[in-house]
Amino acid sequence: MAHVMAEGFKFRYLKTPVHGLDPRVKLLMTAMLFALALLSSNLYQEALVFAAVGVPAALARSLKRLLRIAALSLTFSLMIFAVNMLFGQPLLESAVITIRFLGIVAATSVFFVTTSPDEIEYVMRWFRLPRDFVFAFATSIRFVPVLMMDLTQIIDAQRSRGLEMDRGNPVRRIRNLIPVLIPLIVNALVRSGELAEAMEARGYGAVSRPTSMHALLMKKNDYAALLVLVPAWSLLITYFLGLL
Amino acid sequence: MSVIEFEDVRHRMPNGVVALDSVSLKVGRGEVVAVVGGNGAGKTTLLKHMNGLLKPSSGRVTVFGKETKEESIARLSRRVGLVFQNSDHQIFSESAKEEVMFGLKNFGIPPGEAEEKAGRALEYYGLADLAARPPLTLSGGEKKRLCIAAVMAWEPDVLVLDEPTVGQDYPSRSRLFGVVQGLASSNRTVVIVSHDLEFLWPLSPRTVVMSKGRVVADGPAREVFMRTEMLRDAGLREPQLLQLSRRFGREEPFTAVDQAAAWLTERGRAN
Amino acid sequence: MGKIVEFLDYTFEYSGMERPAVEGVSFSVEEGEVAVLAGASGSGKSTILRSINGLIPHMYPGRRSGKVTVDGADVSSTPTYELARKVGFLFQNPENQIFMFTVEKDVAFGLENLGYEPEVIRRKVDWALGLLGISDLAKRSPSELSDGQKQRVALAGSLVMDPKILVLDEPTSLLDPRTAQDVVSLVSRLNKDLGLTVVLVEHRLELVSPMADRMVVLSGSRVWAEGSPAEVLGREGLHEVGLSPPAIVEVQKRLPSGDGLALDVDGFVRRFLADVGHRV
Numbered sequence: 001m002a003h004v005m006a007e008g009f010k011f012r013y014l015k016t017p018v019h020g021l022d023p024r025v026k027l028l029m030t031a032m033l034f035a036l037a038l039l040s041s042n043l044y045q046e047a048l049v050f051a052a053v054g055v056p057a058a059l060a061r062s063l064k065r066l067l068r069i070a071a072l073s074l075t076f077s078l079m080i081f082a083v084n085m086l087f088g089q090p091l092l093e094s095a096v097i098t099i100r101f102l103g104i105v106a107a108t109s110v111f112f113v114t115t116s117p118d119e120i121e122y123v124m125r126w127f128r129l130p131r132d133f134v135f136a137f138a139t140s141i142r143f144v145p146v147l148m149m150d151l152t153q154i155i156d157a158q159r160s161r162g163l164e165m166d167r168g169n170p171v172r173r174i175r176n177l178i179p180v181l182i183p184l185i186v187n188a189l190v191r192s193g194e195l196a197e198a199m200e201a202r203g204y205g206a207v208s209r210p211t212s213m214h215a216l217l218m219k220k221n222d223y224a225a226l227l228v229l230v231p232a233w234s235l236l237i238t239y240f241l242g243l244l
Numbered sequence: 245m246s247v248i249e250f251e252d253v254r255h256r257m258p259n260g261v262v263a264l265d266s267v268s269l270k271v272g273r274g275e276v277v278a279v280v281g282g283n284g285a286g287k288t289t290l291l292k293h294m295n296g297l298l299k300p301s302s303g304r305v306t307v308f309g310k311e312t313k314e315e316s317i318a319r320l321s322r323r324v325g326l327v328f329q330n331s332d333h334q335i336f337s338e339s340a341k342e343e344v345m346f347g348l349k350n351f352g353i354p355p356g357e358a359e360e361k362a363g364r365a366l367e368y369y370g371l372a373d374l375a376a377r378p379p380l381t382l383s384g385g386e387k388k389r390l391c392i393a394a395v396m397a398w399e400p401d402v403l404v405l406d407e408p409t410v411g412q413d414y415p416s417r418s419r420l421f422g423v424v425q426g427l428a429s430s431n432r433t434v435v436i437v438s439h440d441l442e443f444l445w446p447l448s449p450r451t452v453v454m455s456k457g458r459v460v461a462d463g464p465a466r467e468v469f470m471r472t473e474m475l476r477d478a479g480l481r482e483p484q485l486l487q488l489s490r491r492f493g494r495e496e497p498f499t500a501v502d503q504a505a506a507w508l509t510e511r512g513r514a515n
Numbered sequence: 516m517g518k519i520v521e522f523l524d525y526t527f528e529y530s531g532m533e534r535p536a537v538e539g540v541s542f543s544v545e546e547g548e549v550a551v552l553a554g555a556s557g558s559g560k561s562t563i564l565r566s567i568n569g570l571i572p573h574m575y576p577g578r579r580s581g582k583v584t585v586d587g588a589d590v591s592s593t594p595t596y597e598l599a600r601k602v603g604f605l606f607q608n609p610e611n612q613i614f615m616f617t618v619e620k621d622v623a624f625g626l627e628n629l630g631y632e633p634e635v636i637r638r639k640v641d642w643a644l645g646l647l648g649i650s651d652l653a654k655r656s657p658s659e660l661s662d663g664q665k666q667r668v669a670l671a672g673s674l675v676m677d678p679k680i681l682v683l684d685e686p687t688s689l690l691d692p693r694t695a696q697d698v699v700s701l702v703s704r705l706n707k708d709l710g711l712t713v714v715l716v717e718h719r720l721e722l723v724s725p726m727a728d729r730m731v732v733l734s735g736s737r738v739w740a741e742g743s744p745a746e747v748l749g750r751e752g753l754h755e756v757g758l759s760p761p762a763i764v765e766v767q768k769r770l771p772s773g774d775g776l777a778l779d780v781d782g783f784v785r786r787f788l789a790d791v792g793h794r795v
C-alpha cells in the first residue's frame with residue numbers, strides 16, 4: 001500500500017511542450033486559470049473554465065492524471081454540495097458552487113502535474129524566499145518516498161511478528177499503530193540527524209546569500225506561450241467580469 | 245518433506261520491476277539454506293514470500309503444504325519467523341523484555357507462559373542482563389540479537405534472517421555465527437540471506453545464488469563457491485580461504501584458517 | 516609532505532554522557548596517505564571523524580581537551596564551512612546525504628552554499644561527475660539510482676569542493692561486496708591521482724588493508740595500536756579489541772616463518788612460492 005502511495009507522490013516528467021515551459025510561465029498560467037475558475041459564475045462559464053484547463057492538460061498528456069485528482073476531490077465536492085443544499089441554496093446555485101470548487105482544484109493541479117518539485121524549488125529561489133524555507137520544502141518532498149519505504153518495511157516487520165493492524169475494535173486498532181509509528185518516528189529522527197550533519201559538512205549557511213548553478217531563462221517557446229496566454233485570458237476574464 | 249516450496253514464482257512490483265522470475269526452490273526440514281546475491285538481486289522479495297507478506301504474481305508458494313495465498317500472514321509467521329535487516333524498523337518497546345513479549349502476545353500465548361518463554365529467549369541470546377534496558381539504547385549487535393530473540397521466543401519451525409551481518413562489527417558477527425551454528429546443529433530449519441561469503445564459508449551451507457530476480461545456482465557451498473565467474477557476476481566476492489585453495493589447485497578447499505595453515509606448513513617442509 | 520591531520524592528547528565527552536567517547540587520543544596522518552581507522556562499534560571512530568571536519572565541537576556540544584589540527588588549522592577555532600573546503604565527508608548511508616532532486620543539483624549544493632559563481636559551479640560539477648564516471652546520471656533523480664550509484668553521487672558532492680582530505684565513515688557497509696570493492700578502488704584511485712589524503716572507517720579489513728598506508732586501532736575510546744597495516748595486523752590480541760584480521764593474515768600468523776605480512780592472497784602466494792623455491 002505504502003509504496004503505491006510513494007509512486008503516486010512521484011512526479012513524472014513527460015516530454016511535452018507544457019512540461020518544457022519555464023516554471024514561472026506555468027505558475028502564471030495556473031494563476032490565470034485559478035482566477036478564471038474563481039470568478040466563474042454560471043454553468044456556461046464553468047464549462048469554459050474546464051475547456052481552458054483542458055487545453056494545457058491535454059497538451060501535457062496529463063488529462064487522465066488530472067481527472068484522477070478531480071475524482072479524488074469528488075467526495076469533498078459532494079460534501080460542499082450537500083452543505084449548500086442543507087442551507088437552503090437552490091439546486092442550481094449549489095451545483096455552480098460545487099463545480100466552481102472542482103474547477104479551482106483542476107486549475108491548481110495543472111501546475112503540480114506539469115511542474116517538478118525541482119522546478120518549484122527554482123521558482124521559490126527566484127522569488128527570493130528564505131533559504132531555510134526553500135531547503136525545508138525541498139528536503140521534505142525529497143524524503144516522502146524514503147519515509148514511505150521505511151513505513152512499508154516497518155509494517156512488514158511488525159506483521160511478521162503477528163501484528164494484525166486491522167483487527168479488533170477501534171481502540172485496539174489505534175493501539176495497533178504504536179508499533180508502527182514509534183519506529184517510523186525514530187527512523188525519521190535518525191535520518192534528520194544525519195541530514196543535519198551532511199548539510200553542515202557541505203557548508204550549509206556559509207554565506208547569507210547562496211548562489212544557484214542554474215538560472216531560470218525564458219526561451220522562445222516561453223514567450224510564444226505568453227503571447228497566446230495573455231490575450232486569451234484577458235478576453236475570457238473581461239467576459240467573466242461582465243465587461244464584454 | 246519440504247517445508248517451503250516455490251514453484252515457478254514470478255513477482256512483479258507495482259512499478260513494473262520484475263523482482264522474482266521463474267524461481268523454483270525447496271527448503272527441507274532441518275536444512276540450513278543460504279541465499280546469496282548482490283544488492284537488488286531479489287533476496288528480500290524472496291523472503292517476503294515465505295510468510296505471505298508478498299504473494300506471487302504467478303506460480304505458487306507453499307509453506308507446510310499450504311499455499312500462502314490461502315493463509316493469513318499471522319498464521320504463516322507463527323511457523324516461519326522472519327527477522328529483517330534493519331533492527332530499527334521493528335524496535336519500539338520500552339524494555340528488551342517487552343520487545344520479546346510483543347510477538348508472544350500477538351500469537352495469543354498465555355501471559356505466564358509468555359513471560360517464561362521471553363525470559364528463556366533473552367537468556368539464550370545473552371541478553372538476560374539487558375532485559376530491563378530500553379532497546380533503543382542497546383548496541384547494534386545487541387539489537388540484532390534482540391530481534392532474533394523476539395522471533396525465536398515463539399518457537400517458529402523456520403527462522404529466516406535477512407542480511408544479519410550487514411553493518412555489524414567483528415564481535416557481533418562472531419556471536420551471530422555462533423547463533424547460526426547453534427541452530428544448524430540442533431536441526432532447525434534456517435534460511436539466511438547474505439552477501440557476506442566470508443561469514444558463510446566456514447559454515448558451508450547449501451547455497452542458492454540469486455541475480456536479477458533469478459536463481460542462478462543452487463547446491464552445496466563447496467561447489468557453488470567454486471564458480472568464481474558466476475559469483476562475480478552476481479555481485480559477490482570469493483572468500484580469501486577459497487581464493488587461497490584455488491591458487492594451490494586444491495580439490496578440497498580450506499574452510500578453516502588452521503586447516504590452511506597446517507597444510508601450508510606441511511608443504512613448506514616438504515620442499 | 517607533512518602531518519595534515521594531527522590529534523594531540525585529545526579527549527571528548529558528549530554532553531550528557533557519563534564517560535568520554537574518545538580519551539587521550541594522539542595520532543597523525545601524513546599528507547597523501549590512506550589511513551584506516553578500525554575498532555569495534557562504540558570504540559569512538561565516528562567521534563574521531565566528526566572531530567576532523569569540525570562537527571565536533573561546532574555541532575555537538577561536550578567536554579573537550581587536547582587539540583586537533585587539520586591542514587594547519589585548529590579545528591575548534593575554525594568554522595565548519597571553512598573546514599568544509601578542506602575536508603570532504605562521506606557517510607554510511609548515501610540516502611541521508613543527498614538533498615536535491617537531480618544528481619547535478621545535489622553535487623552543486625556545497626558550492627552554492629559557499630557562494631561560488633554559477634559558471635564556476637557548472638565547471639566544477641561537470642569535472643566531479645566526470646571524475647566519478649557518472650556524467651550520464653547528471654539529470655537523473657537520486658531516487659532512481661542503485662545504492663552504489665548513490666554513494667558515487669554523494670562522493671561527487673564532497674569532491675566538488677576540492678578538499679585536501681576525504682573522510683569516510685563506513686562507506687561500504689550497506690553495499691554488496693562487488694559494489695563495495697568498486698567504491699574502495701575508486702577511493703584508492705582518487706588518493707593516487709589527486710593526492711587526496713584519505714581517512715577511512717571500515718569493518719571489512721580484507722577490503723581496505725591492501726591499499727592503506729596507516730592503520731589506527733581504537734579500543735574502549737583509546738588508541739590501541741598505530742602503524743602500517745602489516746605491523747598492526749601482525750599484533751596479538753586483535754580479536755580481544757574486536758577486530759578480525761583478513762583470513763590470509765590469520766593463516767600467515769600460524770605459519771612458522773613470519774617476517775612481514777602479505778595483505779592479500781596474491782601477495783602471500785607469491786611470497787610463499789618464492790620462499791619455498793629458495794629452499795629447494
Ligand SMILES: Nc1ncnc2c1ncn2[C@@H]1O[C@H](COP(=O)(O)OP(=O)(O)O)[C@@H](O)[C@H]1O
Nearest residue numbers: 003257259261263282283284285286287288289
Ligand atoms: N517496494 C518496491 N517497489 C518497487 N520496486 C521494489 C520494491 N522493493 C524492491 N524493489 C525492487 O525489486 C528488486 C529486488 O529487490 P530486493 O528483493 O530488495 O533485493 P535484495 O534484497 O536482493 O537487495 C530491486 O530491483 C528493487 O529495486
Ligand SMILES: Nc1ncnc2c1ncn2[C@@H]1O[C@H](COP(=O)(O)OP(=O)(O)O)[C@@H](O)[C@H]1O
Nearest residue numbers: 529532536554555556557558559560561562563
Ligand atoms: N551523538 C552522540 N551523543 C552522545 N553520545 C554519543 C553520540 N555519538 C556517539 N556517542 C557515544 O560515544 C561513544 C563512541 O561512539 P562512536 O564514535 O559513534 O563509535 P564508533 O563509530 O566507533 O561506533 C559511544 O559510547 C557512543 O555511545
Ligand SMILES: [Mg+2]
Nearest residue numbers: 287288289406
Ligand atoms: Mg535485501
Ligand SMILES: [Mg+2]
Nearest residue numbers: 560561562684
Ligand atoms: Mg560509527
